[in-house]
Each structure stands twice: as structure tokens, then as C-alpha cells.
Amino acid sequence: xxxxxDGQWSEEWTPPVFSVDANGKVIGYVNDRTPxxxxxxxxxxxxxxxxxxxxxRVAAAAKLIETGKVSCAIPLDNTGPVHPTRSGVVHMYGYxxxxxxAGTKAGHDYPGxxxxxxxxxxxxxxxxxxxxxxxFFYKDTMYNGFWIGxxxxxxxxxxxxxxxxxxxxxxxxxxxxxxxxxxxxRLQPQYGITPQDLDECAEAQGVEIGQxxxxxxxxxxxxxYYRMEDQMEFWKVGAxxxxxxxxxxxxxxDVAALATDNIAVEVEPFEEPYDHVYPLHARLxxxxxxxxxxxxxx
Numbered sequence: 001x002x003x004x005x006d007g008q009w010s011e012e013w014t015p016p017v018f019s020v021d022a023n024g025k026v027i028g029y030v031n032d033r034t035p036x037x038x039x040x041x042x043x044x045x046x047x048x049x050x051x052x053x054x055x056x057r058v059a060a061a062a063k064l065i066e067t068g069k070v071s072c073a074i075p076l077d078n079t080g081p082v083h084p085t086r087s088g089v090v091h092m093y094g095y096x097x098x099x100x101x102a103g104t105k106a107g108h109d110y111p112g113x114x115x116x117x118x119x120x121x122x123x124x125x126x127x128x129x130x131x132x133x134x135x136f137f138y139k140d141t142m143y144n145g146f147w148i149g150x151x152x153x154x155x156x157x158x159x160x161x162x163x164x165x166x167x168x169x170x171x172x173x174x175x176x177x178x179x180x181x182x183x184x185x186r187l188q189p190q191y192g193i194t195p196q197d198l199d200e201c202a203e204a205q206g207v208e209i210g211q212x213x214x215x216x217x218x219x220x221x222x223x224x225y226y227r228m229e230d231q232m233e234f235w236k237v238g239a240x241x242x243x244x245x246x247x248x249x250x251x252x253x254d255v256a257a258l259a260t261d262n263i264a265v266e267v268e269p270f271e272e273p274y275d276h277v278y279p280l281h282a283r284l285x286x287x288x289x290x291x292x293x294x295x296x297x298x
Contacts, residue, residue, distance in 0.1 A: 003015075006138075006139050006140045007138075007276055016140060018140070020147045020149065023043075023044060023146075024146050024147055024149075024150045024158065024159050025043070025144075025145045025146055025147065026140065026141050026145055026146075026147050029139070029141055029145055031141070031145065031287065033283070033287055035247070035248060035251035035287070035288065036287040036288060037049065037144075037287070037288050037289045038143070038144050038145055038287075038289075039144070040289075043144070043145075044144075045144055045289070046133055046143070046144065046146075046159055046160050046161070046164045047133075047164050047165065047168055047289070048133055048143055048144075048285075048288065048289020048290060048291065049254075049255065049256045049257065049288060049289050049290045049291070050164075050165055050168035050169060050256060050257065050289075050291060051168075052171075052211060052212035052254065052255075052256040053168050053169070053170060053171040053212060053214075053256050053257075054212070057171055057172065057212045058170050058171055060172065061170070061171050061172035061173075064172065071297070072128065072216075072259075072296045072297055072298060073127070073128040073296070073297055074127060074128050074222065074295060074296075074297045076089060076120070076122075076127055077089055077091070078090070078091075079226075080126065080127055080295070081222060081225045081231070081234060081263060081295065082123065082126040082127075083125070083126070083235070083263070084232075084235055086123040086125065086126050087121075087122075087123060087126075088122070088126065089120060089121075089122040089126065089127070090120070090121040090122065091118065091119070091120055092118065092119045092120075092121070093116065093117065093118045093119075094116075094117035094118060094119065095115075095116060095117055096116050097114070097116060100114045125294075127295060128293075128294075128295050128296055128297065129293070129294055129295060130162065130165065130169060130257075130259075130291050130292070130293050130294075131281070131285055131291060131292040131293075131294065132157065132160055132161060132162035132164075132165070132291070133159075133160030133161075133164070133285060133286075133289060133291075134150070134151045134157035134159065134160030134161055134162075135160075135281075135285055136278070136281040136282055136285040136286055137282070137286060138276070138282040138286050138287075141286070142159070142160050142285075142286055143160055143285060143286050143287075143289045144289065146159040146160060147159075165291065169214070169257060169291065171212060171213070171214050171256055171257075172210075172212070172213050172214065173213070173214045173215075173216050174202075174207055174209050174213045174214070174215055174216065175216045175217075175218060175298070176198060176201045176202060176205065176207075176215070176216070176217050176218065177201070177205070177218045177298075178193065178197060178201055178217060178218060178219060179218065179219065179220045180218075181200070181201040181204050181205070184220075185220060186219060186220025186221060186223070186224050186240075187219045187220060187221065187240035188240060189221075189237040189238040189239055189240060189268075190237070190238040190239070190240070190267065190268070190269065191219075191240035191241075191267065192240075192241070192242075192243040192267040192271065193217065193219075193240065193241060193242045193243060193246065193267065194243055194245060194246070195245050195246055195248075195249040198217075198246070198249065209253045209255060210253070210254075211253070211254040211255075212254065212255070212256045213253070213255050213256060214255065214256050214257040214258075214259070215250070215253075215255045215257070215258050215259070216258075216259045216260070216293070216296070216298065217242070217258070217259070217260045217261075218260075218261055218298040219239075219240045219241070219260060219261055219262050219298075220261065220298075221239055221240055221261055221262040221263070222261045222262060222263070222295055222296070222297060222298075223261065223297065223298075238267075238268045238269055239262045239263055239264070239267065239268040240262060240267060241260065241262050241264065241265055241266040241267035241268060242260075242265060242266055242267060242280065243266075243267055243271055244271050244279075244280065244283075246280075247280060247283045247284060247288070250284070250288070250290065251288060255290070256290075257290065257291045257292075257293065258284070258290060258291075258292055258293065259292070259293025259294070259296050260292075260293065260294065260296060260298075261295070261296045261297060261298040262294070262295075263294060263295060264278060264281070264294060265280065265281070265284070265292050265294060266278065266279070266280040266281065
């Protein structure tokens with residue numbers, strides 16, 4: 001079985017000692033970690049800080065568009081920085097143009113038809129992406145106190161699914177180009193980004209981060225991966241990313257979302273002390289309800 005307590009493993013199994021209500025929330029659990037946004041937008045909210053992306057803010061952001069040309073995604077193929085514990089992108093074809101040249105039974109079943117049909121199989125954490133509220137847990141709970149059992153292999157995420165964001169992740173983006181500010185090509189692996197870094201970079205760029213903004217941080221880390229001769233080394237040297245102090249800074253700024261061009265937003269190796277891997281994921285996603293964009297191309 002494997003469970004002795006939340007996030008702990010052995011060959012024994014100790015069941016949880018709490019109950020879950022009809023809304024899928026752990027009864028009696030109180031999140032005493034601060035800052036947190038639990039209950040801020042109601043007891044059943046599943047969108048978190050995306051609630052800050054109001055129609056008024058979206059309309060105001062639309063007026064800032066000049067070229068209308070934006071792409072922040074890495075190539076969707078098997079060359080990307082997929083973690084060694086995950087498989088790469090697999091692209092397969094059901095039928096192709098060469099099938100119709102050679103002759104295929106599809107021409108018998110659908111006379112006169114010619115075309116292609118293909119499939120992509122991939123880990124959803126293996127390319128440019130947004131993390132949903134159901135992505136990261138702590139103490140058997142996800143954002144706003146929902147039980148992690150709401151996410152299962154058979155039915156998927158009944159609470160905190162990324163589909164809650166389908167109308168939400170549009171707003172004013174503020175890009176802080178940290179390497180350019182520091183006069184370097186990229187931030188070095190293991191560099192911890194501090195609130196002071198963010199404040200000074202914003203001041204140098206002449207921008208202000210306000211409530212409801214979507215903050216985008218350039219580190220240069222993912223583009224570096226594509227230039228490496230030994231790409232496995234990418235996973236051994238650590239990564240630049242935000243430090244623990246930035247959690248309070250983000251809460252004070254009341255940003256709506258955070259995206260970076262590294263693998264997991266936070267600095268690696270993780271700041272000591274920590275009681276589980278990717279500790280800032282729990283603080284940001286689970287406590288603040290802040291969606292994280294990862295593996296962006298900036």
C-alpha cells in the first residue's frame with residue numbers, strides 16, 4: 001500500500017483520520033500557513049488568484065496590445081527539456097499522404113477522401129504549461145481545503161481542474177528580464193531570485209507590478225538547454241528560480257499568475273530547511289491559489 005502519513009511511504013499502511021464533506025472538502029482542516037487565500041473568493045472557489053483577472057482588467061490589458069504577435073512556447077517535439085522521470089513527446093500518424101499514394105483501405109471505406117490523421121502522447125508537465133490548482137498538495141489538501149482524493153486516475157480532477165481557468169488566464173503581463181538587467185546572457189543554475197532582484201529590475205525597466213498582473217520572469221534557463229552539448233547535465237546542475245521570500249512579495253503585490261522560463265519556477269536545489277520537494281509549489285499553488293507557468297520560451 002505504501003502510506004504511513006501524508007507524503008510518507010513504507011510497506012505498511014495507515015489510513016487518514018479525517019472526514020470529507022459532500023463538497024469534497026476536508027472537514028475541520030484549517031490552513032494556518034500565511035499568506036494564504038483560502039476562502040477569499042468563497043469556500044468553494046477553485047480558481048484562486050485568477051479571480052483577479054476581472055473583465056475590466058482584461059479589457060484594460062487589451063488596449064496595451066501593439067503587434068498582436070506573441071509566442072512563449074517551446075517546440076512541441078521530442079527535443080524539449082522533459083524531466084528524466086517522464087517520457088518525451090511521442091507523435092504518431094493514423095494515416096498520411098504516403099498511405100494514399102501507395103493505396104490504403106481508407107480509400108475503399110471513404111471513396112475520394114485523402115488526408116492525414118495524427119496523435120500526440122505526452123506528459124502534460126513536459127512542455128510549456130500552466131499548473132492547475134489540482135497539481136500540488138500538502139497535508140492531504142489542495143487549494144481552498146479540497147481533499148486530494150478529488151483527483152483520481154479514473155475520473156481526473158473533480159476539483160481544481162485546469163478547465164476552471166478556461167476563461168481566466170488573460171490579462172496584463174509584466175515581463176521582468178532579469179539577465180538583461182544584470183548584464184548577463186542567463187542566470188546561473190542555483191541562483192536564488194529575491195524580492196530585491198524583482199524590485200530593482202522593475203525599477204530599471206520603468207514598470208510597476210500591480211494587483212491582478214500576470215508576472216513573467218525571464219531567467220534564460222530553458223533556452224540554455226537547447227544550446228547544451230550534454231543535455232543530461234541540465235538536470236544535475238540545479239536551476240535559477242525564486243526564493244522563499246518571494247512568496248510574501250507575490251502575495252503583497254496580489255499578482256494573478258506567475259510564469260518563468262525555467263522548469264519549476266523555484267530555485268533548485270531548494271532552500272533549506274524544507275519538509276518536502278518543491279516546497280514553494282505548495283506555498284504558491286496550494287496556499288495562495290496562484291497558477292504557475294513553467295518551461296516558457298522567453
